[in-house]
Amino acid sequence: MSAPAVRLRGVSTRFGERVIHHQLDLDVQQGEVLALVGASGCGKTTLLRHMIGLTQPAAGVVEVLGVRVSPEQFLAQRGLRQRCGVLFQSGALFSALSVLENVALPLLERGGLGRADAAHIARCKLAQVGLAAEDGDKLPAQLSGGMIKRAALARALALDPELLFLDEPTAGLDPLGAQAFVALIAELRALHGLTAVMVTHELERVAPLLDRVAVLADRRVVAIGPLAAVRRADHPFIQAYFAAHDPQGENHGK
Numbered sequence: 001m002s003a004p005a006v007r008l009r010g011v012s013t014r015f016g017e018r019v020i021h022h023q024l025d026l027d028v029q030q031g032e033v034l035a036l037v038g039a040s041g042c043g044k045t046t047l048l049r050h051m052i053g054l055t056q057p058a059a060g061v062v063e064v065l066g067v068r069v070s071p072e073q074f075l076a077q078r079g080l081r082q083r084c085g086v087l088f089q090s091g092a093l094f095s096a097l098s099v100l101e102n103v104a105l106p107l108l109e110r111g112g113l114g115r116a117d118a119a120h121i122a123r124c125k126l127a128q129v130g131l132a133a134e135d136g137d138k139l140p141a142q143l144s145g146g147m148i149k150r151a152a153l154a155r156a157l158a159l160d161p162e163l164l165f166l167d168e169p170t171a172g173l174d175p176l177g178a179q180a181f182v183a184l185i186a187e188l189r190a191l192h193g194l195t196a197v198m199v200t201h202e203l204e205r206v207a208p209l210l211d212r213v214a215v216l217a218d219r220r221v222v223a224i225g226p227l228a229a230v231r232r233a234d235h236p237f238i239q240a241y242f243a244a245h246d247p248q249g250e251n252h253g254k
């Protein structure tokens with residue numbers, strides 16, 4: 001088996017006195033789509049932030065695509081940044097730039113492209129996520145929440161990443177928007193063998209995409225595997241979680 005796309009070992013995180021993660025281990029395999037779920041505030045986004053080098057754990061090892069991540073390294077290592085795309089929960093688009101300029105930015109800054117080439121690729125990415133050409137001329141404030149999500153996804157995909165980090169990708173999307181998102185990620189995966197790690201509260205919406213689910217509770221990963229296996233795990237949080245999300249147990253057969 002090839003080396004994991006993401007490898008966490010013994011990760012511990014503290015904010016002041018509060019311990020968020022304690023000696024947490026997690027592997028994300030190459031080519032898989034993995035969802036990270038857990039109660040609000042259990043540390044899912046913080047774990048994602050460790051993976052992309054925005055924060056560093058108090059202890060432990062974080063490796064992405066075989067490279068040990070630290071904030072300096074992730075930002076300094078052109079190679080690693082180019083190989084990863086990130087969709088933040090809020091979209092995190094630059095408000096003073098047009099949508100097209102937002103999507104073109106990584107191509108200019110990290111892709112080493114000229115303006116015309118970057119704009120051309122940015123237009124293709126906008127089309128790929130289902131935004132109209134004229135949406136590219138708008139400012140983020142002129143877009144709906146769902147359109148912001150798509151624009152942010154277009155930016156995350158700008159450099160054709162091998163590894164995508166997604167924080168609540170379907171939150172705020174209507175059912176059709178969520179379906180379109182799932183179809184797009186499935187297509188990218190089929191075409192390019194994309195690996196994706198997503199934090200989500202909407203497991204039922206993204207279930208068709210997933211290879212595995214990791215459940216964060218008790219400051220660590222308490223279960224990981226295919227959804228059907230994880231939902232049967234004998235852990236009080238997992239039982240309560242699935243009882244609340246899918247009381248009839250009908251939607252998680254995968």
Ligand SMILES: Nc1ncnc2c1ncn2[C@@H]1O[C@H](COP(=O)(O)OP(=O)(O)OP(=O)(O)O)[C@@H](O)[C@H]1O
Binds near residue numbers: 045047
């Ligand atoms: N920079 C920080 N300083 C202090 N506390 C923080 C910081 N970042 C996160 N926290 C705290 O760490 C805990 C975990 O936060 P995190 O955002 O990772 O949770 P989450 O599982 O993603 O939550 P949600 O599902 O609600 O988005 C929360 O209690 C949060 O308040």
